[in-house]
Amino acid sequence: MIDLLVCYDVATTTEGGRRRLRRVAKVCVAHGQRVQNSVFEVSVTDTQLLTLRQKLLDILDPTEDSIRLYRLRQPRDSFVEAYGRDQYVNFSDPLIL
């Protein structure tokens, strides 16, 4: 499995931006967890990565948004440090589209 960090930068000051972030969240959470409002840790196979990337690119507004995908070092838990608000916070954006 490939451990991947998905960082999706979008202006949530517009309804369109909020909607795109909700769609990105739905796609990513199917393969992992939301760790910040616009950051997701996912684990995918090579084939799933192809599908995930395509879905993200279909959602992306290339003039407004930025997506960055980082392949994480494994085991992931050894290479991440987290501080502050609990990662399992209940994000206010509902994931229903």
Place this chain on the structure above:
Amino acid sequence: MIDLLVCYDVATTTEGGRRRLRRVAKVCVAHGQRVQNSVFEVSVTDTQLLTLRQKLLDILDPTEDSIRLYRLRQPRDSFVEAYGRDQYVNFSDPLIL
């Protein structure tokens, strides 16, 4: 050098949150670049990492914000994909405190 991704999640709907994000940006940009509004790629030595971590924790409001530090795989360029808005966008938040 350690390649590190700093993800700083903060509510920018408050002036306090925006101020903390500006301070985090200033600390991180000293060691790298801002690639999204709240995501930074930095390169630090072991000693600089200690200082950077402490500065970030001094800024953090642990009830409101979340900081995640990921040690990136090297060479970093081989393990990151970027789409959409140019990473060198001129972020609207001035970095002056």
